[in-house]
Amino acid sequence: MGFLRSKTTGFSAIVTTTLNQPWTMWSLRGDEAALVDTKALQWHKPLAQAFDGAFATLPEPFAGCSDGVIRLSQGSTLFLAGDQCLEQDWNKKVLHQGPIIDYPGLGPHIPAAFRSDLDVAVQLPAEYSTRRTLLIKGDQCAVIRWGEGVGYQGPLSGMEGAGWKMLPADMSGDFDHAVMCFPNGVYRTLFIKGDKAMDLDWGRGPTAVGTWGEVVAGLAALPADFQKPRLPAAGRFSGVADGVRVDLRVDLEGELPVVSGDLFTVSNGAYYNSFILDGGQAVELPATITGTAKYATETGRTRVSVRVDKLAPGGTATLTRSTPDGSDPTVFTCSYVSRFLRTIDWEIDYVAGSTPVGQYATTDHPRPPGLDKRIMTVQAAFADAGVELRTAGAANEVALSEADKDKMWSVAELDAAMRRHFSLHRDALQWKLWTFIATRKAYDDGTASPADGTMFDGDGTFQRQGMATFYDVMKEVEIVGTRDELFTFIHEIGHALNLAHTFGKQDAIPKQPLGLRNGYGDKSFMNYQGEYLGDPATGEGNGDAAFWEAFAWQFTPGELRHMRHGFYEHVVMGGKPFLTNAAHLPALAPPAPSRSGLRVRLSGSESFSHGEPVTVEIKLSLDGSRPAAEAVDDLKPGGSHLTVLITDPAGKVRPFQPIARDCGNHDRITLDEGTPALYTGAYLGYGAGGFTFPEPGTYRLQARYRAPDGSTVVSPDHLIAVKAPADDTDRAVGDLLLGSQQGILLALRGSDAPQLAEGNAALDTLIADHPDHPLAVHARMAKGANAGRNFLTLTETGVEVRPADTDTSIEQLAAVVETTLDPTTDAGVDNITLNESMRRLARAHARAGDLEQADTVLDQLVETFRDKDVPEPVLATIVEQAETARTELHEQA
Structure with a gap:
């Protein structure tokens, strides 16, 4: 994270050459510099040529990417670039280079809250030979006395001098720049915020407030590029009328203006509607934008008119909502709030041994x-x-003992950690997001996942509030500290804002159009670098290297529109589930036929009783058109390559969305005679939208697999019948599995999370009261899997580990295996879940110190599937899984 935030101005830094009159200032834009006095431009040249070449030897990123400059006494200058700094004297001698927080005298004394995303860092006149630096963030500030500590920390209005208490409302914080001068012993600071400036006399208050040129004529003489805003021509306003508050967004970035707003009831703050209005033609401010708006919820007041004077501090916008003929108007007079269209509070925790995400200099x-x-x-x-x-x-480090540093995090543990450790968490719609940098993610079967990131918060009513990245995985693939690590963070936050992968937008409801080459050609944070397909018309290549050669660190226009103007519930954390809603089948029409050489099939039980967890087996194989074809080993529904569409008995269709979505590189594999197919199993009973099969009836399932060539392979329909309860006992047992907490527990293979206590109690009741019922096996599976693993809990002091309960795990998983293999009953789990259960059971025996019994279970696993006459390649895979597990267990013992 950078020490200073991005600026709205066209220049990134400004500093005086002297604190006394005559007053001159030089500004930086990339590797260019410009010097102005109070009236005119003195020069504009490359920084390397300025000041007689004093900075000609500056290394990158400081030579072209400095986002702040501090003028120090004794002829030295401190350049700031991200979280790094470099002090150099005017004789080109480097006096210090390294992280800002390690900079002697200053860095160690900076309070935690002021170590990133500052608005301003400006040097004050020395006091009793002690250097002093003023740091400003929002309307808060800290004065650092070098080598001593914090001289003052608190609101700007509490600074020494009566003038600080006279700051105008729109110039009381969130500044882009501050320049200090000291004429005749009077403390004065020039503040710049967007296109506005203020000259503040610390004792008497503002002496001038207005445009740059009105406050200091020389600023208006800066080169045109220095005056051009760096960030979007947009602004957020807020106003109240008739008991309703509106958050209004005006966006002139594209060819046409876009106006959007969210409406809230003043009395209780509750959200109740959103609108979007596209203007008919480009406008220049001041302007009026009028038309028929699209609303999230139907309303009679579809005519919207917005009059706006400027998108900067001091600007106003007048919103009028009325019926189509202009009658019954409600007028909101809105004040400028921010240059940002939306603001998110972001909290970061990370396990000891990892590091918070860093930065990237585009000059690298x-x-x-x-x-x-x-x-x-x-x-x-x-x-x-x-x-x-x-x-x-500040980012919070979480202690992790040496013994626990290699432990993996399941989705259940991540969810529990968020709810316990995210200080801003509430089950509500709010612009607040939690990020956790963990070690490694575990699959449902307890094995390590290759995912480097996940948006895991997909259960319950309020979703998309948490995302995690996995440091150990990123370290193994050598992307820690690189642009790829930064890309991963941005990508996962995009998911939290309800953005789909560029190649998965057809899964969104309503369906979104795919970009170039079915979305794989989009130069976006939401694409996968390694799966990029360049535009053949321009000669672009494919893959990681080609992506970075073309990527300008941007989202697509459609993604930008969603983040800036999407309906409130579709974007805000805690709002609509990821990509889910209801739609009819025509909106998800089959894609063009695939020529990938691949075939995808769904199979498994075709009948499920009341409350029975619905699972399917997924097979990807050759379609017979060629002897070999390339595939991606990623068959989990809701992942990057496979989607399962579910049509309910009423004819409505939606894609199944799991409660956690992993992102990361997946192995590419060639399917051929030696490896003719890939297999996996999937639990579809509960996902981000709740229960998938809530009512009895016939459901139609269809898989869509995205092949490496960008085409989509569509499976034949797989029909399943969900039956009504056969009797009171079936109803009672099914109901014990149908609570939302139980659904989450089945999806997560169990959890210790306190918020799922009622669900765990229901599973315990099912096992205790109906031990012989066919559905008891599913409760045993969740309880046994969870008991057999260590459970990590994030606390205020670090990570607590609940050790595996091997006795309970063996008892429950042995019952799952016994029931499934009993030839006298149809109860039990599917083949893939049986394989997983037997390997978990072997692991539990090994943890208990009984390696002989663990070996016996693994031998039984192989013999069981040999007796089932599974295809030879499948049996070979099972043998390999068993032997890998055996080797690991013996090595651990």
Whole structure:
């Protein structure tokens, strides 16, 4: 994360050459510099040529990407670039280089809340030979006395001097720049915020407030590029009328203006509607934008008119909502709030041994067209998109013992950690997001996942509030500290804002159009670098290298529109489930036939009783048109490559969305005679939208697999019948599995999370009261799987580990296996779940110290599937899984 945030001005830094009159200031834009006095431009040249070449030897990223400059006494200058700094004297001698927080005298004394995303860092006159630096963030500030500590920390209005208490409302914080001068012993600071400036006399208050030229004529003489705003021509306003508050967004970034707003009841703050209005033609301010708006919820007041004077501090916007003929108007007079269209409070926790996400200097690699020299951070990427990520304090390190450092995190543990450790968490719609940097993610079967990131919060009513990245995985693939790591963070936050993968937008409801080459050709944060397919018309290549040669660190226009103007519930954390809603089948018409050489099939039971968890087996194989074909080993529904569409008895269709979505590189494999197919199993009973099969009837399932060539392979329909309860006992047992907490537990293979206590109690009741019922096996599976693993709980002091309960795990999983293999009953789990259960059972025996019994279970696993006459390649895979598990268990013992 950067020490200073991205600026709205065309220049990134400004500093005086002297604190006394005559007053001159020099500004930086990339590797260019410009010097002005109070009246005119003195010069504009490359920084390397300025000041007689004093900075000609500056290394990158400081030479082209500095986002702040501090003038120090004794002829030295401190350049700031992201979280790094470099002090150099005017004789080209480097006096210090390294992280800002390690900079002697200053860095160690900076309070945690002021270590990232600052608005301003400006040097004050020394006091009793002690250097002093003023840091400003929002309307808060801290004065650092070098080598001593914090001299003052609190609101700007509490600074020494009566003038600080006289700040105008629209110039009381969130500044872009501050320049200090000291004429005749009087403390004065020039503040710049967007296109507005203020000259503040610390003792008497503002002496001038207005445009740059009105306050300091020389600022208006800066070169045109320095005056051009760097971020989108957009602004957020707020106003109240008739007991309703509107958050109004005006966006002039594209060819046509877009106006959108969210409406809330003043009395209780409850949200009740949103609208979007596309203007008919480009406008220049001041302007009026009028038309028929689209609303999230039907309303009679579809005519919207917005009159706006400027998108900057002091600007106003008048919103009028009325019926189509203009009658019954409600008029909102709205004040300017922010240059950002949306603001998110972002909290980060990370396990000891990992590090918070860093930064990327675009000068580190050859830059594609449209990418400036700059420091790129997570916040900068979203600031470019018009979204403010406001860090909630400093990132918090979570202690992890040496014995526990290799433990993996299941979705259940991540969810429990968020609910317990996310200080801003509430089951509500709110612009607040939690990020956890964990070690490694575990699959449902307890094995390690290759995922480097996940948006895991997909259960319950309020979703998309949490995302995680996995440091150990990123370290193994050598992307820690690189642009790929930064890309991963931005990508996962995009999912939290309800953005789909570029190649998965047809799964969204309503369906979104795919970009170039079925979305694989989009130069977007939401694509996969390794699966990029360049435009053949321009000679672009495919894959990771080609992606970085073309990527300008941007979202697509459609993604930007969603983040800036999407209906409130479709974007805000805690709002609509990821990509889900209801739609009719015509909206999801079959794609063009695939020529990938692949075939996908769904199979499994065709009949399920009341409450029975619905599972399917998924097979990807050759279609017979060629002897070999390339495939991606990613068959989990809701992942990057496979979607299962479910049509309910009423004819409505929706894609199944799991409660967690993993992102990361997946192995590519060639299907041929030796490896003719890939298999996996999937539990579809409960997902991000709740229960998938809530009513009796016939459901139609269809798989869609995205092949490496970008085409979509469609499976034949797989019909399943969900039956009504046969009797009171079936109803009672089924009901014990149908609570939402039980659905989550089945999806997660159990959990210790306190918020799922009622669901766990229901599963315990099912096992205790109906031990012989066919559905008891599913409760045993969840309880046994969870008991057999260590459960990690994030606490205020670190990570607590509940050790595996091997006795319970063996008892429950042995019952699952016994029931499934009993030839006298049809009860039990599917083949893939049986395989998983037997390997879990072997692991539990090994943990209990009984390696002999673990070996016996693994031998039984192989013999069981040999007796089932599964295809030879499948049996070979099962043998390999068993032997791999055996080797691991013996090595661990």
